[in-house]
Amino acid sequence: MLLNAFHMNCVSHIQHGLWVRDDTRQLEYTQLEPWVELAQILEKGCFDALFLADVIGLYDTYRGGPETSILEGMQVPVNDPALLIPAMAHVTEHLGFAFTSSVLQTHPFTFARQISTLDHLTRGRVAWNVVTSYLSNAAASLGLGGLPSHDERYERADEYLDVTYKLWEGSWEDDAVLRDTQRRMYADPAKVHPIHHAGKHYEVVGPHLCEPSPQRTPLLFQAGSSTRGRQFAAKHAECVFIVTSRSSLSGSASIIQDIRTQAVRQGRRPEDVRFFQGLTPVVGGTEAEAKAKEAAFIEQANMEGSLAHMSGSIGVDLGTINLDQPLATFDFQSVRGSVKGLIESSPDKSATFRDLIRSRMLRQFLTGTPEQIADELQAWFEAGVDGFNLVYTVTPGTFVDFIDGVVPVLQARGLVQRAYAPGPLRQKLFGEARLPKRHPAAAYRRG
């Protein structure tokens, strides 16, 4: 069972409204210290990685503008996640660092160098969460006019990955770097190649600016669960982040099955793709204590922040909806498809729309004693989920509680590691530092 801490270089990531508490360091996100401390805590707890989410625009759908997001610190302001990694890498030896970067924000030639630099500096502990952006404000700030359509963004992402694969895998041969002080040859020019990529979106001559890093291509995460997103994951991803309802082990199993089947059709193996479920653990010494903690979080949580978040995610202004209207009375012809989907997903049609939103805020909570939480994680694991992206309510408290309470139980059951395996992140997770030959990136290798 794999464990990631899920975080973001901003004030409020998933559980909104809790930044006001005294026992969280969210207000310090602009500084190095809380990140360095977090990395040390996670490594002590034998976590596999810190997973850093990101957005490159504001959620401005709710009530027709970004006001609620700004007021709530809801994923805005948001600093660059990649720049946290070097400092955290300096104080750790094994913890992995997955960060999110959209294919819209940086030219692939520039991005490929950032990744290679990080892979060197971390000695192979970097992972990239490939995203295509869904916030139209991001496109407006990057000179793209409107946001390209969903499928166009994935098409662009496919080409973006091709460019980076060529740079990472195909430009410098394995034995290109000689470091030969006797013959005074740093590298062999015959083994460093331009890539001459000429595609629809990008023209990149190369060669790559960086010598081969431990993993070359970073460990690849992806999170899309749309049809096109699953196709993309099946082709490229090594780790897939899924968020399904806690009550729906079978929902996760079905997504996992679908993506693995598609991966196999592309020549990959089922075990080449690992799946991570997002959950928010609330640990208590007793069940009552845990429930009381959860109740306090819910009491302090901010529904406005969640509505702004959800509105941006589904692209519908939930501010236009009467929160007190019972779900059963909605006229499906008057609401957008994604709202209809939300309503249909609710098992209780006598509930109001407000109840629905609250239940979605809660569905990620996993509350109980260490044993109870371990039981539930084990149930997910046995249903086919490989690991978890753990969401914080307070930071680093959520992770400290989990590491002190739940990790020892999971270790005693032999479900999580007691010590790190050697080598780069991919080697720790999959046994090899480099991508397997059956991954599409490997087709670009030379020599």
Added chain:
Amino acid sequence: MLLNAFHMNCVSHIQHGLWVRDDTRQLEYTQLEPWVELAQILEKGCFDALFLADVIGLYDTYRGGPETSILEGMQVPVNDPALLIPAMAHVTEHLGFAFTSSVLQTHPFTFARQISTLDHLTRGRVAWNVVTSYLSNAAASLGLGGLPSHDERYERADEYLDVTYKLWEGSWEDDAVLRDTQRRMYADPAKVHPIHHAGKHYEVVGPHLCEPSPQRTPLLFQAGSSTRGRQFAAKHAECVFIVTSRSSLSGSASIIQDIRTQAVRQGRRPEDVRFFQGLTPVVGGTEAEAKAKEAAFIEQANMEGSLAHMSGSIGVDLGTINLDQPLATFDFQSVRGSVKGLIESSPDKSATFRDLIRSRMLRQFLTGTPEQIADELQAWFEAGVDGFNLVYTVTPGTFVDFIDGVVPVLQARGLVQRAYAPGPLRQKLFGEARLPKRHPAAAYRRG
């Protein structure tokens, strides 16, 4: 007198061929450790900043290709400089970090966030060296077809700076961030503004993704000495890096005078721009010891690397020139203007072209006892140079020798600081953390 260490995230930066020595850590450039150690050394020595150069393409003019550059590790491979800063910032408190980023490599919206993030993480210790790139390989790898013309690149840089100024200075008002846990308001939406930039090269709606950092706009370095480059410096730069011959104090004084005059014409003050000369100190306990060290460096230095470097810089393949031809016998009609300029710059016309190249390799050397070096630095300083970008021969040895030997002499003379001034980098250098009102960036401030 200001002191920067001049460095680059690559094997061989300026003095080529010396990476083969046992007493330099150049071969470790891909790792964090030598950088973290360097930062600690520099801060102990009260240096103002570490200045990180960069290129985003290969020098491929010499002999018609990049082979020599690759063989010599001559600025290729080259990793991203910005990613070194967070780890170095974590182990220091005062040292500044200037890094180079070309306006061609990253969209200004994305870049503005990187800078703001770094300015937060370093608590205001970041500087940006604005460059426009002169290597055609960079343009070919960024999908720009050919390299835009020199003046077009500066025009683009002007707009790039406008975009970033709007984001850094004009998007979030000073009191936009409330962090009000009682009223549960992180920031005031009325004080966060889109920038609606629509120019020739960029369209950026905004708002900026980051809350105000200590300096907002980072301390601005620039290095161009062309007519257009000087105009650009006079408008934007706070620190200008110049490289003139050691024998030419008056040459530096004339550039300084020219840029300051132009700056004043734009409404700035002469003291708003500081000038840094590049020099390679070689310190010995005695003059003879220093000369012997210099002789060893020259003996080991690699002329091929320097020819590849110079060919790329001037855009002429020096591999087509007979190195043993006396300068006096060159037919000026058959050589390119920049080569003609090189030859004309040599006082000794009986020398060969090889002698000329060697003398240019040597001209940055400043060799002697600590007292002798301090004397010469003082002479530069009295001629109007504000500080120095010190080039290494071996790293960190060059800086260790300088700090152990020369810094105490300069401190005894009251020429350099014995301790750091408080606050962000700009405050340390100019007395204020923010740009003065007379800088063009200030025009975009609101509220």
